[in-house]
Amino acid sequence: MDVIPIVSKLNLFFQKEFTDIAMVKVQIDHTLKDLGQLREYEGTFQQQLKKDIQGHTLHYKELTITRCPEKDIISVKQKFISNLIANKEKRFPDTELISAFGILSMRPIGLISGEELESWGNEQLDVILDHF
Structure with missing residues (x-):
């Protein structure tokens, strides 16, 4: 129980x-x-x-x-x-792969600066691209 x-x-x-x-x-x-x-x-x-x-x-x-x-x-x-x-x-x-798909929601995009936006999600995209 x-x-x-x-x-x-x-x-x-x-x-x-x-x-x-x-x-x-x-x-x-x-x-x-x-x-x-x-x-x-x-x-x-x-x-x-x-x-x-x-x-x-x-x-x-x-x-x-x-x-x-x-x-x-x-x-x-x-x-x-x-x-x-x-x-x-x-x-x-592979929870890292599952977690990487979170960038597709693009939720935090409005909270980051222009500089950070240039590289935002690159690590997650690399994980997804490596998998596929």
Whole structure:
């Protein structure tokens, strides 16, 4: 449950009618950072789970849930999050290229001086041209 809000935020970003290409790298980086932190620390739901299953068993309706060792829970969580991170990195291997497409929005053009405008976007264009 602690993972869902992190991943959902990235999913919702990509579901917008007009995705801001310049923000793709930022969103991916934030997602990876947040997942990395969650892998190392307990999230809100994990903390609540620890409180809920203080004893060796938990009874819910007609079900009896036997508590497994905490180290096993932590291990499974870390493996799950590590796989999520690996999948995100595999899906977006070249965030520099994705970020370079941000120059096409031309958003900052009105905020830079004439001198800066002469070379504005050259680095990003080089990345795109090298790729294609």
